[in-house]
Amino acid sequence: MTAELVRGQNHPLTRTRLEIRISAGDPVIAGATLGDEDGRVAGPERVAHPAAPHLPGLEVPQQAAADHRLAVDLEALPEGVHRVTVLLALPNGVGGPSRFGTVAAPFVAVTGLDGTALVSFTITGLDAESAVTALELYRRRGAWKVRAVGQGYADGLAAMLRDQGLPQAAELAATVQEAVTRGMARTIAPPPRTPGDGTRVRTAAGLPPGESGPAPQPPPRPPAAPVPPEARPPQQQAQSGSPVDYRHPGRVRTAPPSPPPQASPPEPGRPPQPVAGDASGWTMDERLYNQVWGMFEDLARSVAAYRSAVDFADSRQEQELQRVLSDPRSRIGGAGDEARAAAGAKHTALVDRARAVLDRDLAQLIAESEVVEPALPSAFAGWASPVWHGYRVPMEIPMAMRLGDLHLPERPELRIPMLVRLPLERGLWIDSGRSRSGPDHALGSDGLRRAAVEAAVAHVARLLAVHPAGEFTVHVLDPAGSATASLAPLLESGVLREPPAAGAAGVTAVLSRLTRRVDLMQMAVRGGAPDALPPDLDTGEQLLLVNDFPHGFDDRAVTQLRYLADEGPSVGVHLMMVADREDAREYGPVLDPLWRSLLRITPVPDDHLADPWVGHAWTYEPALAPAGSRVLVQVLRQVAEARRAYGR
Known part of the structure; x- marks a missing residue:
């Protein structure tokens, strides 16, 4: 059973290889520091962040995103590390929110490699803070525990790092923000999330039970405070929650969107047949748009699970070989060869199982693509699509x-x-x-x-x-x-x-x-005077x-x-x-x-x-x-x- 922590509460950890999964309503920076018994960080080399995401026993994402996965191997941490502190911060200067009080409460979960959720923590009560210490993994008397912290810093990432004893806090914070700014410049912006948008059953790829699995779902988060219509720019007043109004000016929506088309029940033992437009939306174009983004997300997460599984298999094989080589008795003779062969066989089995799951999900996505691509309207279709042969100048701007x-x-x-x-x-x-x-x-x-x-x-x-x-x-x-x-x-x-x-x-x-x-x-x-514009404009x-x-x-x-x-x-x-x-x-x-x-x-x-x-x-x-x-x-x-x- 998952332990739902509140601020200040701790819980024992029964595993040493962990994933820390973060879900936020807006893109956030995720990082972690390695501290001593007093929680002090010796220097920038003990901070994992987007510009330096890999440390022994610790890996963090390389860019800001709404969802993150951090990998932690407590047994592989450098000697003298007694505390792993997980940090969240808002990116500077990218047009997003500047304080956590205006975004949905971040949700953090610590899971095993098999996807089993161990603890979860929803960080509430934030206001003017732009950086927050989410939680910490700490060692006491040889045993590891996790504590929900949720301490915010109105002065941002530099103040948070400085509070952990890092003398170069301001310089490192600037380096992190610059790396994130460069990364966000190449990130494809996701579609705006509105209630009912993009509803779709997700497929998860990874290892079979016992090795990797789907991420736990966070509890519902309270929505961000609504902005009154009179305070929104004109292009946002017609459709709350979206910066783009793609509705026809004369269309008034008084009813919820019709449900997406349903596929016929699948034959026993076979995956369901894909249907074009199986996402929710007001129009077929909107359904197809949401479906394409759903395929995009499915492929991203399926491949991420596969790559994570392969990394885990590589790490496990390396550790087993190190144990073999560290024992002088196994370096020579048949015992060493047998141990190496066993480690290689385990590695191959893990990778093969992960690839089988990935291939299954890829086959389903390919089948879906073969159905969706011919159904796309001209705005979404490739130039080779037959839809262009029947092209007519549209009467409305597409979404x-x-x-x-x-x-x-x-x-x-x-x-x-x-x-x-x-x-x-x-x-x-x-x-x-x-x-x-x-x-x-x-x-x-x-x-x-x-x-x-x-x-x-x-x-x-x-x-x-x-x-x-x-x-x-x-x-x-x-x-x-x-x-x-x-x-x-x-x-x-x-x-x-x-x-x-x-x-x-x-x-x-x-x-x-x-x-x-x-x-x-x-x-x-x-x-508020559009009529004052020059007539020739x-x-x-x-x-x-x-x-x-x-x-x-x-x-x-x-x-x-x-x-x-x-x-x-x-x-x-x-x-x-x-x-x-x-x-x-x-x-x-x-x-x-x-x-x-x-x-x-x-x-x-x-x-x-x-x-x-x-x-x-x-x-x-x-x-x-x-x-x-x-x-x-x-x-x-x-x-x-x-x-x-x-x-x-």
């Missing part, structure tokens, strides 16, 4: 669109659509520089830059295609005119209201016009596509670009940059906030994106039209014709 596909090395052929919410909450950066893992060496520098522009054109085409006629305008900056050939589909179809701006003068004119639009829209929103969604940054940009233009990246999305001005960060290195750290504010994607496959649950490195592939296909040009021509028909 999301597809940017590409994601996959993991355990099963590369299982592709998860990468869907991002609309309107875009972050700008996009198509990196034309050298990727870390992609096959861009065959393209060369010029070829990679051309591929980056072509990827940008494909993303622009989809943005135009999923918006109603005339409700999305694209501005292009191509100061050197180097992307004319790649921009041909946009130019020839007539979807651009004006040709790409060239030279420094063109850059200045477009940036000044968009900056003025953002200023006027913000003043109208804050002043286009209030529709705007996209600025920038190629070859920073060519043609002076310091003023760079400042305006940073302003548009920060303030533009809230009033419908979005940024898409095709750039190599090395080209802008002369600006130094001045542009670091700009790069972090944008979602980095690549024109070639690259494993640079992370999921929001366990932080896997996912290989991203852009959504491009098939080679030789005219689908992109045909869609853009329909968009241009619809715009002319509506006189826009």
Whole structure:
């Protein structure tokens, strides 16, 4: 039976290999310190955090997330360690909550490797604190216990580390926050959680009972304090809990969403047949969106369980071999060989069982993908989908669109659509520089830059295609005119209201016009006077596509670009940059906030994106039209014709 602790209560630990599982309503930083008998931490080398996640006997996550798993092996801790303190902190400067009093109460559970929950603790009563000591594992008279602490620190992570006797607390806290900021810049934002959203039966992968298993479910947490409608921005007033209102203006919802379609009962001994749209939602598109995110989460957690099981098998084999080698009598003769063979056999058996469970879950996800992919609407579908052959300009803005596909090395052929919410909450950066893992060496520098522009054109085409006629305008900056050939589909179809701006003068004119639009829209929103906007101001969604940054940009233009990246999305001005960060290195750290504010994607496959649950490195592939296909040009021509028909 799980012991539910309250603040200050302790409980004996009957196991030495543990997992500490954390569930929070918003992304938090998770770390741990190794202290002596008095709880003092000798130095930064005794702190596990996102920038240094591995210590002997201790492993913590490498980024902020709403859910965490920390691995602890009490027998493998360094000599002299008597206390393991688990820390939580809110990330700085990423637009999230700044104090724990505004988020759901964090839930912490200590479990065995088989998933059996030993103790749990819900950290309540927090207010202005931005960091909290969740719990501690401590040793008394040779036995280990766990204590629920829940002590908060209004002065943040530095104050918490300083309280444990760490003299370099401020420097280490800054290092942790910087590492988390870099990690969150590459994390795919999860869909907003609302009651009933994304309801779906999860499958869990891992070892059979006795080795690993599903995580215990935390008790229901109280919801965050509601924000009164009059205090919300206009785009948030129509739909509580979501920053995006994707409803039709004339649609009034007075009834709960209809239940998702149900599959027929499975045959005995066989898994249920997948059904497209089996998640909850108001519309079929919303159900499919939630289902895709459910598949994404299932794959992330299944692979995490498999990798954890393999790590456990490796650690167990290493410890058994160390015990064999530490005994001089077993180093020679047949006893040593037999012990080594036995350890190897156990390792193989554990890995094989974990792989069998993973393969079972992967097979189910592949079957689901084969059903879901053909059912996706054009906004969610790949360019090769037949749905584009029947394309018609939509009358409503969809809730999301597809940017590409994601996959993991355990099963590369299982592709998860990468869907991002609309309107875009972050700008996009198509990196034309050298990727870390992609096959861009065959393209060369010029070829990679051309591929980056072509990827940008494909993303622009989809943005135009999923918006109603005339409700999305694209501005292009191509100061050197180097992307004319790649921009041909946009130019020839007539979807651009004006040709790409060239030279420094063109850059200045477009940036000044968009900056003025953002200023006027913000003043109208804050002043509650939308009728005061100039009649010639286009209030529709705007996209600025920038190629070859920073060519043609002076310091003023760079400042305006940073302003548009920060303030533009809230009033419908979005940024898409095709750039190599090395080209802008002369600006130094001045542009670091700009790069972090944008979602980095690549024109070639690259494993640079992370999921929001366990932080896997996912290989991203852009959504491009098939080679030789005219689908992109045909869609853009329909968009241009619809715009002319509506006189826009």
